[in-house]
Amino acid sequence: MDRLTIRPVTEPLQGRVSPPGSKSITNRALLLAGLARGTSLLTGALKSDDTRYMAQALRAMGVTVDEPDATTFVVTGTGELKAPAEPLFLGNAGTATRFLTAAVALGRGRYVVAGDQHMRKRPILPLVEALQSLGVSVEAPTGCPPVTIDAKGAFSANRVVIDAGLSSQYVSALLMAAACAAEPFEIELAGADIGARGYIDLTLAAMRAFGAEVEQPSPSVWRIRPTGYTATNFHIEPDASAATYLWAAEVLTGGSIDIGTPADAFTQPDAKAYDIIAAFPHMPDVIDGSQMQDAVPTIAVLAAFNETPVRFVGIANLRVKECDRIRAVSTGLNTIRQGLATEEGDDLIIAADPTLAGQTLPAEIDTFADHRIAMSFALAGMKIGGITILDPDCVAKTYPDYWDAMASLGVTYT
Known part of the structure; x- marks a missing residue:
């Protein structure tokens, strides 16, 4: 596939999905x-x-x-x-x-x-x-x-x-x-x-x-x-970075998703994201992403629907990941609506707006061939109409079954 458009979900996502191994x-x-x-x-x-x-x-x-x-x-x-x-x-x-x-x-x-x-x-x-x-x-x-x-x-x-x-x-x-x-x-x-x-x-x-x-x-x-x-x-335990998308989909849609592993059973650093995601829509004003770097794109997209703005700090290393993830997240959010994200040096500021949910804001999200950008922006498509993920197959880097997993919970595509 060269593109995948996500239909907003109308019901809470329910079911069991086991993330792949770490x-x-x-x-x-x-x-x-x-x-x-x-x-x-x-x-x-x-x-x-x-x-x-x-x-x-x-x-x-x-x-x-x-x-x-x-x-x-x-x-x-x-x-x-x-x-x-x-x-x-x-x-x-x-x-x-x-x-x-x-x-x-x-x-x-x-x-x-x-x-x-x-x-x-x-x-x-x-x-x-x-x-x-x-x-x-x-x-x-x-x-x-x-x-x-x-x-x-x-x-x-x-x-x-x-x-x-x-x-x-x-x-x-x-x-x-x-x-x-x-x-x-x-x-x-x-x-x-x-x-x-x-x-x-x-x-x-x-x-x-x-x-x-x-x-x-x-x-x-x-x-x-x-x-x-x-x-x-x-x-090998399940992948905590993959789990962050499922945790976020659960709170964003008010659903109930069983991933088969309690958050506190993970030994991987990205499991620290669980408590922040669980606080949605009242996530902290400042989030230090230095010790859960791969979870930052997930939390940043979720933050667009938070009650209050969120600043991400300690994330300079995201500029030298599979792509410049700070730039990729800010570009994607600003493609949805200009002004949603701002870069200040290596900090990323998300101008949260819970009224985004339910709107139709057609946007083609450039994933920069980065699996985490594709999987994170799928969350936006669950609440905003018209979100299209370009190069969705890039998820094969770490989660080949991602789109099928989300479909099993109730997400549909065009």
Whole structure:
């Protein structure tokens, strides 16, 4: 499909929808299983564009990845990632790109980590510079992918300082690689800034499940023992970022949607969005999105129907996601009605107006090929007539069944 127009819902959305497995956890588990010796069983996994790219890359490096059903990977590794015959094409999968760039640095031979036109705009220089400080021959001439790594099987140092202000994924990438180093390894943050720190906790939990030993003597230092990884059986929880659309659809329509997992059972950072969404239509005047970044587009579109305006702060990192999400959200809302959104530096201000519900305001929403923009603006279409989502198939990046899931609850399209 190149477009999808959503019909406003006239009844509260009701039913049960199980969100897909967590993208963030699935790609961590796939890599760790690929680095382990033996066979690992990953259940509850997400099958989407992002995880498919990771699985294909592992296969290209000698790892066996079988898929016996829609939510399971069976991964058999030998403890090394062999140099592939061709560049590793990873689409716009940020987790796969950052994680593999560090992991293959301990391989042997030439590895080229590449992506699509969107990935070629996403920064990776801080990770490249950190690897260079470890004696790795690595180049990214534009500061973004593609990245070329000529690996020699080891780091030349056992300590690295990383600037993680743009993304916590740089730290996660180094953490996961470090357990495969030849000696104990230390990672230190340069400065206090770090994108969504909760994702580091996800990384550490996954590493420990595969046998890694990590201690954290301070909030900015991690020490990793050279244990390597041991194959294991690992269950992946549902995706909290996907759950935010369902939570928002429930409160926006006054419905009752059972997602099968209580909000407090999630370990992912975006689950913090639940309490804010549950406060609708009286959400806070100021929302700090720094520790739930992928939930911000959901909450921002919902905020258009809030009783009072909402300012989003701590969201500068959204400018270097799959697209500039601050600009994409403000553009989309202002396409619906000029003045709904304003950018002040890296803050986003939503001029809430509950009377939007029930109006017909024809608008074509440019998703910028970003799954989260498409799924978030579907919420606007549930209450405003004439909302058309361009490139709706981009949801395949993390939630291929999104439109069918919403239809099962009562949403209809033209």
